Amino acid sequence: MTLVYPSNPPAVVPPSKAPRPRLAFVGTGYLGATYAICFAELGYEVVGFDVDEPKVAKLAAGQVPFHEPGLDELLRKNLAAERLRFTTSYEDVADFGDIHFICVGTPQRADGMAADLSYIERAVTNLTPHLRRKALIVGKSTVPVGTAEWVQQLVAKHADPALGVEVAWSPEFLQEGYAVEDVLRPNRVVFGIKSDWATAMLYSAHKGVFELATTEDREVPVVVTDFATAELTKVAANAFLATKISFINAMAEVCEASGGDVTMLARAIGYDARIGNRFLRAGIGFGGGCLPKDIRAFQARAQELGVGEALRFLYEVDLINQRRRQRVVRLAAKLLDRPCGPAGPDLSGLRITALGATFKPNSDDVRDSPALSVVRKLARTGADVVVFDPEGTENARQAVPNVLYASTLGDAVTGADLVCLLTEWEEFRNADPRALAELVRSPRMIDGRNCLDPALWTSAGWTYFGMGR
Numbered sequence: 001m002t003l004v005y006p007s008n009p010p011a012v013v014p015p016s017k018a019p020r021p022r023l024a025f026v027g028t029g030y031l032g033a034t035y036a037i038c039f040a041e042l043g044y045e046v047v048g049f050d051v052d053e054p055k056v057a058k059l060a061a062g063q064v065p066f067h068e069p070g071l072d073e074l075l076r077k078n079l080a081a082e083r084l085r086f087t088t089s090y091e092d093v094a095d096f097g098d099i100h101f102i103c104v105g106t107p108q109r110a111d112g113m114a115a116d117l118s119y120i121e122r123a124v125t126n127l128t129p130h131l132r133r134k135a136l137i138v139g140k141s142t143v144p145v146g147t148a149e150w151v152q153q154l155v156a157k158h159a160d161p162a163l164g165v166e167v168a169w170s171p172e173f174l175q176e177g178y179a180v181e182d183v184l185r186p187n188r189v190v191f192g193i194k195s196d197w198a199t200a201m202l203y204s205a206h207k208g209v210f211e212l213a214t215t216e217d218r219e220v221p222v223v224v225t226d227f228a229t230a231e232l233t234k235v236a237a238n239a240f241l242a243t244k245i246s247f248i249n250a251m252a253e254v255c256e257a258s259g260g261d262v263t264m265l266a267r268a269i270g271y272d273a274r275i276g277n278r279f280l281r282a283g284i285g286f287g288g289g290c291l292p293k294d295i296r297a298f299q300a301r302a303q304e305l306g307v308g309e310a311l312r313f314l315y316e317v318d319l320i321n322q323r324r325r326q327r328v329v330r331l332a333a334k335l336l337d338r339p340c341g342p343a344g345p346d347l348s349g350l351r352i353t354a355l356g357a358t359f360k361p362n363s364d365d366v367r368d369s370p371a372l373s374v375v376r377k378l379a380r381t382g383a384d385v386v387v388f389d390p391e392g393t394e395n396a397r398q399a400v401p402n403v404l405y406a407s408t409l410g411d412a413v414t415g416a417d418l419v420c421l422l423t424e425w426e427e428f429r430n431a432d433p434r435a436l437a438e439l440v441r442s443p444r445m446i447d448g449r450n451c452l453d454p455a456l457w458t459s460a461g462w463t464y465f466g467m468g469r
């Protein structure tokens with residue numbers, strides 16, 4: 001059933017008897033912290049829980065442990081308004097919450113492609129024995145289809161059966177760098193439910209989102225559905241986005257072989273509204289904490305369900321994505337006039353500057369970052385690699401300690417034989433090619449994100465190479 005927020009949503013009195021349901025977010029990583037802060041901003045009473053004491057202390061002191069535009073300010077504002085607090089006590093959370101959103105991580109398992117559900121299991125089995133009244137447990141983490149049913153079984157086993165604790169699933173779709181907007185102004189919300197009570201509770205928990213939309217004359221579509229469809233919505237959306245990116249990167253490979261320009265091609269096909277022009281930026285491919293692991297976990301789950309063949313294309317999507325990273329190294333060898341054998345080129349004695357380490361701009365996240373993967377590959381060629389990233393240096397240094405890190409763009413490019421733009425930060429897109437040409441040893445640029453104007457850079461004396469053009 002799809003509907004826009006009804007003018008008369010089903011009424012419900014929260015188990016705590018508070019005027020609005022009290023919301024708990026279990027797991028204050030990227031997802032949980034953002035949700036907790038934004039729902040406090042929407043006027044709810046909120047508690048954020050984590051087992052990580054230093055993280056909870058940081059949040060309680062008004063510091064967001066990661067970089068997300070706009071979030072710091074909202075955190076401090078809502079702590080001051082006493083709508084928001086953080087705890088490491090399951091008892092406290094159980095006592096407080098009417099709705100417990102499970103926001104813990106579901107990383108890729110070390111032994112294969114499937115998702116590791118141990119954090120979900122721990123959160124549910126540790127929380128539910130402390131519940132003393134009815135509550136709704138809502139999964140938000142990205143999970144393999146079937147997880148909500150399993151969570152329901154865990155709840156049945158660990159919560160007092162007399163309380164009638166229920167389960168629902170409501171996936172999130174937030175993009176790093178736009179997370180505050182995506183939570184306050186979602187393009188849709190999805191409720192996977194089994195009862196009218198759960199639906200009413202979820203409407204009530206999202207009333208703030210709908211009211212904000214009404215004041216701004218927007219609509220928020222609500223999809224009310226079963227558990228499996230709700231769980232699949234998230235992985236299907238991410239699989240589609242990953243496929244779109246790998247599709248255009250496959251076209252980049254064909255352009256490279258045939259003399260075409262993939263940026264013009266993307267523009268030309270994107271005018272067809274059925275195709276659309278978003279997520280068609282060819283470059284060094286996708287990364288981050290979601291798309292790569294989600295397409296792998298989706299394949300693993302499809303195998304278990306006996307429909308592995310249906311998602312075999314996602315294996316190709318992953319391979320295309322990995323090939324883009326290697327392509328930068330081969331281009332580097334070509335531009336630097338060094339042979340590239342099967343073991344890769346020897347670029348020792350050369351200085352290569354990598355602009356960007358994070359998986360995308362406006363984030364300090366380096367999880368499965370294509371930029372950092374290229375940095376690792378370049379370091380393996382024997383070149384002296386210098387990295388500069390406006391926000392991600394600290395995280396990058398931990399992940400790849402064996403390269404140099406510069407603290408300004410100017411320092412980073414000074415003396416470079418080659419510059420590789422790997423994350424399209426605004427600072428790089430707006431850089432002055434003439435000024436930078438003065439600093440490098442040799443003005444060669446690989447634009448791994450196709451975000452620079454080739455004519456401008458060429459006229460400033462640079463040998464410019466884009467991806468797929």
Ligand code: UDX
Pocket residue numbers: 172173174175176177238241245278279280281282283284285286287288289290291359360370
């Ligand atoms: C993604 C989904 O967009 C979001 O809905 C979901 O909730 C979580 O996963 P995020 O990981 O924040 O969000 O990043 P996104 O903006 O989707 O970008 C993913 C990667 O794809 C980045 O590395 C980005 O650089 C790359 N990308 C994106 C491209 O290479 N080309 C494009 O055209 C778009």
